Amino acid sequence: MALGRIWVFAEVLQGKPVPVALELLTKARSLGGTVEALVFSPEAEAAAADLGAHGAETVYAATDQAYVEVLLGGPAADAIAELVAEQQPDLILFGMTQDGRDVAGRLAAKLGVPVIANGLDVSADGDVAVETSIFGASLNVTTKFDGGKPAIAIFRPKSFAAEPSGGASAKVVPITTAVAEKHRSARVVDRVADVASGPKLEEAPVVISGGRGLGDPKNFELLEQLAQAIGNAAVGASRAVVDAGWVPYSMQVGQTGKTVKPSVYIACGISGAMQHTVGMKGAKAIVAINKDENAPIFKLADLGVVGDVLKIVPQLVEEVKARKG
């Protein structure tokens, strides 16, 4: 079955599509069919060039400010459902972000069609099939859609590499569905960003992550120093220390946190539970420092150092500084 229309739910932040939107557009192009984007943001127009350059022919855009003042899931699902009835897409791709999951989950229930979450890959030779990983990423499972149309699938960020198609700016078609009164009772009254300096975790070529082995929240300072010394490096964390309140959730790497694929990932005092490694095993190279020689993290490290992270990291900071002169 050749696909007709493929839609990508594309979030836009500060006038730019988020990276996973461009990743999904790139993948969508390879599936054949017409690729289009869905944007709910007053800045949709500004994003049309980038979306077009990654393969979107059309951007269906809801630019009404009301969509950013309320929780997006309900009203966006309403608007997309209307558009689905009109345009009959075969497949809708979402990134596994908070809003992506909210919209996809509600949309599936509204349309009565299946949704597959946690996707890593998608194919469309014959049926549309999505690959996911389960049991802490120990098994990969391929699931095909055989319910009604459209098929709805949600993908982990970084499952695909974004590549420009060189396409022209996408044509912007307004979504005119108004936000229903009932959705206005769930309001976003404030948006709070955790302060972060340096490059973004998902984009930094070097990621240094800390776990419970650091022993104390203040020892994250050591990782910051190392990031500074290396330059262009970001600091991440395991869930154990996020749950303990040492560092904010925005730093969490893994199944329920961010997926990173840096050139080098340095795991400091992290045991290497599967739910952590699923978020970092795509790194080009992995260094692990752990005092337990049996720590599972060593199974995937290119360089594993059995030793005390509190001793080694400060030495490494000095060593890197000395080499960089």
Add this chain to the structure above:
Amino acid sequence: MKVVVCVKQIPDPNTTGQLDPQTHLLKRDGVEVVMDPGDEFGVEAGLKLVEAQGGEVTVVSMGPERGLDAVRKALAMGAAKGILISDDALRGSDALTTARVLAEAIKREGFDLVITATESTDGYTGVVPQAIAELLDVPAVTFAKSVECDGSTLKVQRQTEAGHDVVEASLPAVVSVTAGVNEPRYPSLKGIMGAKSKPLDRLSPSDLGLDGQGGASAGQSITAVQPAPERAAGEIVKDEGDAAKRVADFLASKKVI
């Protein structure tokens, strides 16, 4: 305030789950079924709210009969009532079917607030809460890392990629909570004893007017299962005082310093 908490019964996450190679269904034989650790946060959040506002917590679960322990645990923690929906036909249900069954049970019970975890520990699809909310036609305030409620309005810190949003919503609503939102209590001995006399409804899909729902009607099917590709291990060295130098050499060889 009437709070309904969804609790999923899952194979003990401390054992490695397996799929039957023929049926692609979860192998359940010999595997202990426990309450999803993520749902303990939901039960705790519900109990805290009714302790402050008055009212009751009902827990609802769809899953195997033999996993009743999860529901009993929630009752022992302090929930007033349990509902278990079991049926062979529900094996292998997808997220949508699960949401339909739970939503019907919740509607039948009545609710001001429905609490779920953001995602289950075995499946982590993380779309059941949103689908339930859509079917109940109420807001889904998801990824809550803190929940306050005065009985009519919900105030939630909703985790985002960058930090959090402060979201307010009027009841009725669905809220999904993250791990770490609170410190789940342990059932007391008195709680465990008391749980035995609390009401526990067993329902089938047909009790809910949902005949023919379930695995067989799921709009998706598993076609292949393979072990995930493993990364090859590299060199392991013991720190003899020269570890920092080795790591720096490695970083230099990867051209990041």
